[in-house]
Amino acid sequence: MTIMKVRFYIEALSNHKKALEKAVEEIVKSLKSETSVKVESLRTEDVLENPEEEMLKYSSMVEAELEGSFEEIVKATMKYAPAIVEVISPAKIEIDAKSLMKVLGEISLFMGKLMEKFGGLVAYPPLDEIPKPKVGYSREEIEELIIDGKETLYRFVVETYGKDKESIEETMLKAFTYEGCRINKILVKVQEERDGRVYALVASELISPFEVLFQLT
Template sequence: MTTMKVRFYIEGLSNDKKALERAVEEIVKSLKNEDIFKVENIRVESILENPDDDMLKYSMMVEADLEGSFKDIVKAAMKYAPVVVEVISPAKMEIEGKELMKILGEVSLFIGELMKNFGTLAVYPRFEEFPEPRIGYSREEIEDSIIDDREILYRFVVEVFGEDQKAIEDVLKKAFDYEGAKINKIVSKVQEEKNGKLRILVAAELISSFETLFQLTGKFAPIAISITEPETIDVSAAELQNVLTDLASFVYELIHRPIKKKIVEHDMFKIKLS
Protein backbone atom coordinates (compact mmCIF):
# COMPACT_ATOMS: atom_id res chain seq x y z
CA MET A 1 0.00 0.00 0.00
CA THR A 2 1.15 3.55 -0.76
CA THR A 3 2.58 5.42 2.20
CA MET A 4 1.18 8.77 3.19
CA LYS A 5 2.48 11.80 5.06
CA VAL A 6 0.29 13.66 7.51
CA ARG A 7 0.60 16.34 10.16
CA PHE A 8 -1.12 15.84 13.50
CA TYR A 9 -2.19 18.69 15.75
CA ILE A 10 -2.68 17.13 19.20
CA GLU A 11 -4.22 19.29 21.90
CA GLY A 12 -3.74 18.85 25.62
CA LEU A 13 -6.14 20.41 28.12
CA SER A 14 -6.00 20.61 31.91
CA ASN A 15 -6.79 22.78 34.92
CA ASP A 16 -3.31 22.04 36.27
CA LYS A 17 -0.30 23.45 34.45
CA LYS A 18 2.18 20.88 35.79
CA ALA A 19 -0.15 17.99 34.98
CA LEU A 20 -0.55 19.31 31.44
CA GLU A 21 3.22 19.58 30.99
CA ARG A 22 3.65 15.97 32.17
CA ALA A 23 0.89 14.77 29.85
CA VAL A 24 2.46 16.52 26.87
CA GLU A 25 5.85 15.04 27.76
CA GLU A 26 4.24 11.58 27.65
CA ILE A 27 2.70 12.31 24.25
CA VAL A 28 6.06 13.43 22.86
CA LYS A 29 7.81 10.40 24.37
CA SER A 30 5.22 8.08 22.85
CA LEU A 31 5.58 9.69 19.43
CA LYS A 32 9.37 9.38 19.55
CA ASN A 33 9.11 5.69 20.45
CA GLU A 34 6.78 4.76 17.58
CA ASP A 35 8.29 2.08 15.36
CA ILE A 36 5.35 1.18 13.10
CA PHE A 37 5.32 4.56 11.36
CA LYS A 38 7.90 7.33 11.01
CA VAL A 39 7.56 10.44 13.17
CA GLU A 40 9.43 13.66 12.41
CA ASN A 41 9.42 17.36 13.27
CA ILE A 42 7.77 17.15 16.68
CA ARG A 43 6.99 20.67 17.87
CA VAL A 44 5.49 21.69 21.21
CA GLU A 45 3.77 25.07 21.52
CA SER A 46 3.83 27.15 24.68
CA ILE A 47 1.07 26.73 27.24
CA LEU A 48 -1.93 28.99 26.68
CA GLU A 49 -4.08 30.12 29.59
CA ASN A 50 -7.80 30.82 29.42
CA PRO A 51 -8.75 32.60 32.67
CA ASP A 52 -12.46 32.34 31.81
CA ASP A 53 -12.40 28.53 31.95
CA ASP A 54 -12.30 27.22 35.51
CA MET A 55 -12.19 23.53 34.58
CA LEU A 56 -9.73 23.44 31.65
CA LYS A 57 -7.75 26.62 32.09
CA TYR A 58 -4.58 25.51 30.31
CA SER A 59 -4.02 24.19 26.79
CA MET A 60 -0.99 23.07 24.84
CA MET A 61 -0.54 21.94 21.23
CA VAL A 62 1.80 19.26 19.90
CA GLU A 63 2.49 19.14 16.16
CA ALA A 64 4.10 16.12 14.53
CA ASP A 65 4.66 14.83 11.00
CA LEU A 66 3.87 11.13 10.50
CA GLU A 67 4.60 8.83 7.57
CA GLY A 68 3.16 5.36 7.09
CA SER A 69 0.49 3.28 5.42
CA PHE A 70 -3.14 4.37 5.58
CA LYS A 71 -3.76 1.54 8.06
CA ASP A 72 -0.97 2.78 10.33
CA ILE A 73 -2.12 6.40 10.16
CA VAL A 74 -5.70 5.36 10.99
CA LYS A 75 -4.38 3.60 14.12
CA ALA A 76 -2.34 6.68 15.01
CA ALA A 77 -5.38 8.95 14.61
CA MET A 78 -7.36 6.76 17.03
CA LYS A 79 -4.44 6.54 19.47
CA TYR A 80 -3.57 10.25 19.64
CA ALA A 81 -6.99 11.77 18.74
CA PRO A 82 -5.55 14.92 17.09
CA VAL A 83 -7.94 17.86 16.80
CA VAL A 84 -6.80 18.37 13.19
CA VAL A 85 -5.17 16.06 10.65
CA GLU A 86 -3.52 17.59 7.60
CA VAL A 87 -2.65 15.28 4.70
CA ILE A 88 0.61 16.37 3.10
CA SER A 89 0.85 13.61 0.50
CA PRO A 90 -0.20 11.85 -1.69
CA ALA A 91 -2.77 13.86 -3.66
CA LYS A 92 -4.77 10.64 -4.10
CA MET A 93 -4.49 7.00 -3.10
CA GLU A 94 -5.79 3.61 -4.21
CA ILE A 95 -6.95 1.26 -1.44
CA GLU A 96 -7.83 -2.37 -2.07
CA GLY A 97 -11.32 -3.31 -0.89
CA LYS A 98 -10.02 -6.27 1.13
CA GLU A 99 -7.48 -4.08 2.91
CA LEU A 100 -10.12 -1.44 3.60
CA MET A 101 -12.37 -4.08 5.20
CA LYS A 102 -9.56 -5.00 7.61
CA ILE A 103 -9.01 -1.36 8.51
CA LEU A 104 -12.72 -0.77 9.07
CA GLY A 105 -12.86 -3.88 11.24
CA GLU A 106 -10.11 -2.49 13.48
CA VAL A 107 -11.87 0.88 13.64
CA SER A 108 -15.13 -0.80 14.65
CA LEU A 109 -13.43 -2.89 17.33
CA PHE A 110 -11.51 0.05 18.81
CA ILE A 111 -14.44 2.47 18.92
CA GLY A 112 -16.82 -0.28 20.01
CA GLU A 113 -14.70 -0.85 23.12
CA LEU A 114 -14.76 2.88 23.88
CA MET A 115 -18.54 2.92 23.48
CA LYS A 116 -18.89 0.21 26.12
CA ASN A 117 -17.29 2.59 28.60
CA PHE A 118 -18.48 6.00 27.42
CA GLY A 119 -21.75 5.49 25.49
CA THR A 120 -22.86 5.66 21.88
CA LEU A 121 -21.94 8.17 19.18
CA ALA A 122 -25.06 7.63 17.06
CA VAL A 123 -27.25 10.50 18.29
CA TYR A 124 -29.86 11.85 15.88
CA PRO A 125 -32.86 14.20 15.82
CA ARG A 126 -36.30 12.69 16.26
CA PHE A 127 -37.15 10.94 12.99
CA GLU A 128 -40.96 10.96 13.22
CA GLU A 129 -41.31 13.78 10.70
CA PHE A 130 -38.66 12.43 8.32
CA PRO A 131 -39.91 10.76 5.12
CA GLU A 132 -39.42 7.05 4.60
CA PRO A 133 -36.13 6.50 2.74
CA ARG A 134 -36.05 4.71 -0.56
CA ILE A 135 -35.14 1.02 -0.36
CA GLY A 136 -33.78 -0.78 -3.42
CA TYR A 137 -31.82 0.30 -6.51
CA SER A 138 -31.45 -1.18 -9.96
CA ARG A 139 -28.16 -2.67 -11.09
CA GLU A 140 -27.72 0.24 -13.50
CA GLU A 141 -28.23 2.78 -10.70
CA ILE A 142 -25.72 0.98 -8.49
CA GLU A 143 -23.14 0.91 -11.30
CA ASP A 144 -23.69 4.63 -11.95
CA SER A 145 -23.11 5.37 -8.26
CA ILE A 146 -19.88 3.36 -8.25
CA ILE A 147 -18.48 4.59 -11.57
CA ASP A 148 -19.77 8.16 -11.81
CA ASP A 149 -20.04 9.13 -8.14
CA ARG A 150 -17.09 7.04 -6.87
CA GLU A 151 -19.29 5.38 -4.26
CA ILE A 152 -18.92 2.00 -2.57
CA LEU A 153 -21.35 -0.93 -2.33
CA TYR A 154 -21.01 -2.74 0.99
CA ARG A 155 -22.82 -4.88 3.56
CA PHE A 156 -23.08 -3.74 7.11
CA VAL A 157 -24.30 -5.67 10.19
CA VAL A 158 -25.02 -3.89 13.48
CA GLU A 159 -26.13 -5.23 16.85
CA VAL A 160 -28.79 -3.21 18.65
CA PHE A 161 -30.95 -3.60 21.75
CA GLY A 162 -34.53 -2.47 22.24
CA GLU A 163 -38.15 -3.39 22.76
CA ASP A 164 -39.59 -3.08 19.25
CA GLN A 165 -37.92 -4.76 16.26
CA LYS A 166 -39.80 -2.77 13.61
CA ALA A 167 -39.21 0.55 15.36
CA ILE A 168 -35.49 -0.17 15.58
CA GLU A 169 -35.28 -1.11 11.90
CA ASP A 170 -37.21 2.04 10.93
CA VAL A 171 -34.86 4.25 12.97
CA LEU A 172 -31.79 2.66 11.38
CA LYS A 173 -33.22 3.14 7.89
CA LYS A 174 -33.64 6.85 8.54
CA ALA A 175 -30.26 7.10 10.27
CA PHE A 176 -28.46 5.54 7.29
CA ASP A 177 -30.37 7.86 4.94
CA TYR A 178 -29.64 10.87 7.18
CA GLU A 179 -25.91 10.09 7.00
CA GLY A 180 -26.05 10.04 3.20
CA ALA A 181 -26.11 6.30 2.45
CA LYS A 182 -28.44 4.76 -0.12
CA ILE A 183 -30.17 1.61 1.17
CA ASN A 184 -30.36 -1.24 -1.31
CA LYS A 185 -31.50 -3.89 1.18
CA ILE A 186 -32.16 -4.08 4.90
CA VAL A 187 -33.37 -6.88 7.15
CA SER A 188 -33.47 -7.43 10.91
CA LYS A 189 -33.63 -10.56 13.06
CA VAL A 190 -34.21 -11.00 16.77
CA GLN A 191 -31.42 -13.08 18.32
CA GLU A 192 -32.66 -13.29 21.89
CA GLU A 193 -34.79 -11.59 24.53
CA LYS A 194 -33.53 -10.82 28.01
CA ASN A 195 -35.17 -8.74 30.74
CA GLY A 196 -37.67 -7.34 28.27
CA LYS A 197 -34.96 -6.21 25.83
CA LEU A 198 -34.45 -7.68 22.38
CA ARG A 199 -30.98 -8.27 20.95
CA ILE A 200 -31.40 -7.61 17.25
CA LEU A 201 -29.04 -7.95 14.30
CA VAL A 202 -29.72 -5.54 11.45
CA ALA A 203 -28.05 -6.30 8.11
CA ALA A 204 -28.04 -3.67 5.39
CA GLU A 205 -26.60 -3.39 1.90
CA LEU A 206 -25.61 0.23 1.46
CA ILE A 207 -24.16 2.49 -1.21
CA SER A 208 -22.24 5.54 -0.06
CA SER A 209 -19.12 7.63 -0.31
CA PHE A 210 -15.83 6.63 1.31
CA GLU A 211 -16.36 9.28 3.97
CA THR A 212 -19.89 8.13 4.83
CA LEU A 213 -18.66 4.54 5.11
CA PHE A 214 -16.18 5.63 7.78
CA GLN A 215 -18.78 7.83 9.49
CA LEU A 216 -21.17 4.90 9.81
CA THR A 217 -18.41 2.57 10.98
CA GLY A 218 -17.36 5.03 13.67
CA LYS A 219 -20.88 5.77 14.87
CA PHE A 220 -22.32 2.24 14.80
CA ALA A 221 -19.26 -0.02 15.38
CA PRO A 222 -20.71 -2.80 13.17
CA ILE A 223 -19.97 -6.43 14.00
CA ALA A 224 -19.41 -7.20 10.30
CA ILE A 225 -18.49 -5.20 7.18
CA SER A 226 -18.09 -6.57 3.67
CA ILE A 227 -17.15 -4.42 0.67
CA THR A 228 -18.74 -5.77 -2.51
CA GLU A 229 -17.65 -3.21 -5.13
CA PRO A 230 -15.37 -1.80 -6.35
CA GLU A 231 -12.29 -3.96 -5.82
CA THR A 232 -10.10 -0.86 -5.61
CA ILE A 233 -11.22 2.46 -4.11
CA ASP A 234 -9.75 5.75 -5.34
CA VAL A 235 -9.51 8.29 -2.53
CA SER A 236 -8.45 11.95 -2.68
CA ALA A 237 -6.26 13.72 -0.13
CA ALA A 238 -9.28 15.75 1.01
CA GLU A 239 -11.27 12.57 1.65
CA LEU A 240 -8.38 11.01 3.56
CA GLN A 241 -8.02 14.16 5.63
CA ASN A 242 -11.74 14.31 6.45
CA VAL A 243 -11.90 10.63 7.40
CA LEU A 244 -8.85 10.81 9.69
CA THR A 245 -10.08 14.00 11.37
CA ASP A 246 -13.55 12.48 11.86
CA LEU A 247 -12.14 9.31 13.42
CA ALA A 248 -9.94 11.31 15.75
CA SER A 249 -12.91 13.49 16.74
CA PHE A 250 -15.00 10.39 17.54
CA VAL A 251 -12.31 9.11 19.89
CA TYR A 252 -11.78 12.57 21.38
CA GLU A 253 -15.52 12.95 22.01
CA LEU A 254 -15.77 9.59 23.78
CA ILE A 255 -12.72 9.82 26.02
CA HIS A 256 -13.52 13.40 27.07
CA ARG A 257 -17.14 12.71 28.04
CA PRO A 258 -16.32 12.32 31.76
CA ILE A 259 -14.57 15.71 31.69
CA LYS A 260 -17.48 17.35 29.85
CA LYS A 261 -19.88 15.90 32.41
CA LYS A 262 -17.87 17.46 35.24
CA ILE A 263 -17.83 20.80 33.41
CA VAL A 264 -21.62 20.74 33.01
CA GLU A 265 -22.08 19.81 36.68
CA HIS A 266 -19.66 22.57 37.67
CA ASP A 267 -21.52 25.15 35.56
CA MET A 268 -24.88 24.04 36.99
CA PHE A 269 -23.45 24.41 40.51
CA LYS A 270 -22.31 27.96 39.72
CA ILE A 271 -25.75 28.81 38.34
CA LYS A 272 -27.43 27.53 41.51
CA LEU A 273 -25.06 29.58 43.66
CA SER A 274 -25.80 32.73 41.69
Protein backbone atom coordinates (compact mmCIF):
# COMPACT_ATOMS: atom_id res chain seq x y z
CA MET A 1 0.00 0.00 0.00
CA THR A 2 1.44 3.35 -1.09
CA ILE A 3 1.60 5.98 1.64
CA MET A 4 0.91 9.55 0.66
CA LYS A 5 2.15 12.67 2.41
CA VAL A 6 -0.01 15.76 1.94
CA ARG A 7 -0.40 19.21 3.41
CA PHE A 8 -3.90 20.54 4.17
CA TYR A 9 -4.66 24.25 4.28
CA ILE A 10 -7.98 24.43 6.11
CA GLU A 11 -9.60 27.87 6.03
CA ALA A 12 -11.99 28.89 8.80
CA LEU A 13 -14.35 31.87 8.42
CA SER A 14 -16.81 33.54 10.78
CA ASN A 15 -18.48 36.85 11.56
CA HIS A 16 -17.61 36.42 15.25
CA LYS A 17 -13.98 36.25 16.42
CA LYS A 18 -14.69 34.06 19.45
CA ALA A 19 -16.73 31.63 17.38
CA LEU A 20 -13.88 31.39 14.88
CA GLU A 21 -11.31 30.75 17.60
CA LYS A 22 -13.54 28.00 18.99
CA ALA A 23 -13.96 26.45 15.51
CA VAL A 24 -10.18 26.43 14.97
CA GLU A 25 -9.69 24.76 18.35
CA GLU A 26 -12.19 22.05 17.37
CA ILE A 27 -10.43 21.44 14.04
CA VAL A 28 -7.07 21.09 15.78
CA LYS A 29 -8.55 18.81 18.45
CA SER A 30 -10.13 16.60 15.80
CA LEU A 31 -6.89 16.38 13.81
CA LYS A 32 -4.90 15.44 16.92
CA SER A 33 -7.31 12.59 17.62
CA GLU A 34 -7.09 11.11 14.10
CA THR A 35 -6.31 7.40 13.95
CA SER A 36 -6.80 6.65 10.26
CA VAL A 37 -4.12 9.11 9.13
CA LYS A 38 -0.89 10.16 10.81
CA VAL A 39 -0.71 13.87 11.62
CA GLU A 40 2.93 14.88 11.24
CA SER A 41 2.57 18.56 12.09
CA LEU A 42 -0.03 21.21 12.90
CA ARG A 43 0.14 24.98 12.69
CA THR A 44 -2.53 27.64 13.11
CA GLU A 45 -2.38 31.22 11.91
CA ASP A 46 -3.53 34.24 13.89
CA VAL A 47 -7.09 35.40 13.36
CA LEU A 48 -7.28 38.10 10.69
CA GLU A 49 -10.00 40.73 10.42
CA ASN A 50 -11.14 42.21 7.13
CA PRO A 51 -13.10 45.39 8.00
CA GLU A 52 -14.30 45.71 4.40
CA GLU A 53 -16.13 42.38 4.63
CA GLU A 54 -19.58 42.64 6.21
CA MET A 55 -20.16 38.89 6.43
CA LEU A 56 -17.48 36.44 7.61
CA LYS A 57 -15.04 39.24 8.39
CA TYR A 58 -12.77 37.01 10.51
CA SER A 59 -10.55 34.31 9.06
CA SER A 60 -7.84 31.90 10.08
CA MET A 61 -5.92 29.01 8.56
CA VAL A 62 -4.97 25.60 9.93
CA GLU A 63 -2.01 23.95 8.20
CA ALA A 64 -1.69 20.21 8.75
CA GLU A 65 0.77 17.70 7.31
CA LEU A 66 -0.74 14.21 7.04
CA GLU A 67 0.38 10.73 6.04
CA GLY A 68 -1.89 7.89 5.00
CA SER A 69 -3.18 5.71 2.20
CA PHE A 70 -4.87 7.27 -0.80
CA GLU A 71 -8.28 6.14 0.46
CA GLU A 72 -7.74 7.59 3.93
CA ILE A 73 -6.39 10.87 2.57
CA VAL A 74 -9.52 11.21 0.41
CA LYS A 75 -11.72 10.53 3.47
CA ALA A 76 -9.81 13.16 5.46
CA THR A 77 -10.26 15.62 2.59
CA MET A 78 -14.03 15.10 2.68
CA LYS A 79 -14.06 15.46 6.46
CA TYR A 80 -12.02 18.67 6.76
CA ALA A 81 -12.74 20.27 3.33
CA PRO A 82 -9.34 21.99 3.02
CA ALA A 83 -9.12 24.97 0.69
CA ILE A 84 -5.90 23.53 -0.75
CA VAL A 85 -4.39 20.02 -0.70
CA GLU A 86 -0.67 19.99 -1.49
CA VAL A 87 0.71 16.55 -2.38
CA ILE A 88 4.24 16.28 -0.99
CA SER A 89 4.89 12.66 -1.95
CA PRO A 90 4.93 10.39 -3.87
CA ALA A 91 5.55 12.01 -7.24
CA LYS A 92 3.08 9.54 -8.79
CA ILE A 93 0.76 6.81 -7.58
CA GLU A 94 -0.84 3.82 -9.27
CA ILE A 95 -4.30 2.69 -8.17
CA ASP A 96 -6.08 -0.41 -9.43
CA ALA A 97 -9.54 0.12 -10.92
CA LYS A 98 -11.36 -1.76 -8.14
CA SER A 99 -9.84 0.38 -5.38
CA LEU A 100 -10.51 3.58 -7.33
CA MET A 101 -14.15 2.64 -7.89
CA LYS A 102 -14.52 2.04 -4.15
CA VAL A 103 -13.12 5.49 -3.35
CA LEU A 104 -15.27 7.20 -5.97
CA GLY A 105 -18.33 5.36 -4.66
CA GLU A 106 -17.65 6.67 -1.15
CA ILE A 107 -17.29 10.21 -2.50
CA SER A 108 -20.56 9.88 -4.41
CA LEU A 109 -22.35 8.58 -1.31
CA PHE A 110 -20.93 11.43 0.79
CA MET A 111 -22.03 14.06 -1.75
CA GLY A 112 -25.44 12.43 -2.03
CA LYS A 113 -25.96 12.79 1.72
CA LEU A 114 -24.97 16.46 1.54
CA MET A 115 -27.45 17.05 -1.27
CA GLU A 116 -30.22 15.33 0.68
CA LYS A 117 -29.51 17.68 3.56
CA PHE A 118 -28.73 20.95 1.77
CA GLY A 119 -30.15 20.52 -1.74
CA GLY A 120 -28.24 20.92 -5.02
CA LEU A 121 -24.58 21.79 -4.58
CA VAL A 122 -23.75 22.89 -8.12
CA ALA A 123 -25.13 25.84 -10.06
CA TYR A 124 -23.83 26.48 -13.58
CA PRO A 125 -23.60 29.90 -15.18
CA PRO A 126 -25.49 30.39 -18.47
CA LEU A 127 -24.06 27.93 -21.01
CA ASP A 128 -25.45 29.65 -24.12
CA GLU A 129 -22.10 31.08 -25.22
CA ILE A 130 -20.26 27.75 -24.99
CA PRO A 131 -20.06 26.21 -28.47
CA LYS A 132 -21.24 22.66 -29.00
CA PRO A 133 -18.14 20.52 -28.39
CA LYS A 134 -16.62 17.76 -30.44
CA VAL A 135 -17.95 14.28 -29.64
CA GLY A 136 -15.84 11.24 -30.50
CA TYR A 137 -12.08 10.70 -30.56
CA SER A 138 -9.96 8.19 -32.41
CA ARG A 139 -8.06 5.45 -30.59
CA GLU A 140 -4.81 7.27 -31.38
CA GLU A 141 -6.13 10.57 -29.99
CA ILE A 142 -7.29 8.88 -26.78
CA GLU A 143 -3.97 7.12 -26.30
CA GLU A 144 -2.12 10.41 -26.78
CA LEU A 145 -4.33 12.17 -24.23
CA ILE A 146 -3.80 9.38 -21.69
CA ILE A 147 -0.08 8.74 -22.22
CA ASP A 148 1.19 12.23 -23.04
CA GLY A 149 -1.51 14.36 -21.43
CA LYS A 150 -1.83 12.17 -18.29
CA GLU A 151 -5.61 12.28 -18.64
CA THR A 152 -8.16 9.63 -17.65
CA LEU A 153 -10.78 7.82 -19.74
CA TYR A 154 -13.90 6.88 -17.78
CA ARG A 155 -17.66 6.37 -17.98
CA PHE A 156 -19.98 8.72 -16.11
CA VAL A 157 -23.73 8.35 -15.59
CA VAL A 158 -25.98 11.05 -14.14
CA GLU A 159 -29.73 11.54 -13.77
CA THR A 160 -31.10 14.90 -14.86
CA TYR A 161 -34.11 16.62 -16.37
CA GLY A 162 -34.95 19.21 -18.99
CA LYS A 163 -37.42 20.43 -21.58
CA ASP A 164 -36.79 17.52 -23.95
CA LYS A 165 -34.20 14.89 -24.86
CA GLU A 166 -32.36 17.17 -27.32
CA SER A 167 -32.01 20.07 -24.88
CA ILE A 168 -30.78 17.70 -22.15
CA GLU A 169 -28.05 16.37 -24.45
CA GLU A 170 -27.00 19.86 -25.53
CA THR A 171 -26.87 21.12 -21.93
CA MET A 172 -24.85 18.12 -20.71
CA LEU A 173 -22.37 18.44 -23.58
CA LYS A 174 -21.76 22.08 -22.70
CA ALA A 175 -21.64 21.34 -18.96
CA PHE A 176 -19.00 18.63 -19.48
CA THR A 177 -17.01 21.07 -21.62
CA TYR A 178 -17.33 23.76 -18.94
CA GLU A 179 -15.94 21.29 -16.37
CA GLY A 180 -12.93 20.57 -18.59
CA CYS A 181 -13.93 17.25 -20.16
CA ARG A 182 -13.60 15.90 -23.66
CA ILE A 183 -16.60 13.79 -24.69
CA ASN A 184 -15.98 10.54 -26.51
CA LYS A 185 -19.53 9.17 -26.31
CA ILE A 186 -22.88 10.31 -24.91
CA LEU A 187 -26.29 8.63 -24.71
CA VAL A 188 -29.48 10.16 -23.28
CA LYS A 189 -32.17 7.68 -22.22
CA VAL A 190 -35.53 9.17 -21.24
CA GLN A 191 -36.96 7.65 -18.07
CA GLU A 192 -40.26 9.50 -17.72
CA GLU A 193 -42.15 12.71 -18.44
CA ARG A 194 -43.66 14.46 -15.43
CA ASP A 195 -44.92 17.97 -14.63
CA GLY A 196 -43.79 19.32 -18.00
CA ARG A 197 -40.27 17.95 -17.61
CA VAL A 198 -38.40 15.08 -19.22
CA TYR A 199 -36.34 13.02 -16.77
CA ALA A 200 -33.44 11.08 -18.25
CA LEU A 201 -30.25 9.15 -17.58
CA VAL A 202 -27.19 10.53 -19.34
CA ALA A 203 -24.42 7.98 -19.93
CA SER A 204 -21.14 9.35 -21.22
CA GLU A 205 -17.55 8.35 -21.87
CA LEU A 206 -15.28 11.22 -20.91
CA ILE A 207 -11.60 12.13 -21.03
CA SER A 208 -10.28 14.61 -18.49
CA PRO A 209 -7.58 15.26 -15.90
CA PHE A 210 -7.96 13.10 -12.80
CA GLU A 211 -8.98 16.06 -10.62
CA VAL A 212 -11.92 16.78 -12.92
CA LEU A 213 -13.09 13.20 -12.44
CA PHE A 214 -13.13 13.86 -8.70
CA GLN A 215 -15.04 17.12 -9.17
CA LEU A 216 -17.71 15.38 -11.24
CA THR A 217 -18.06 12.61 -8.70
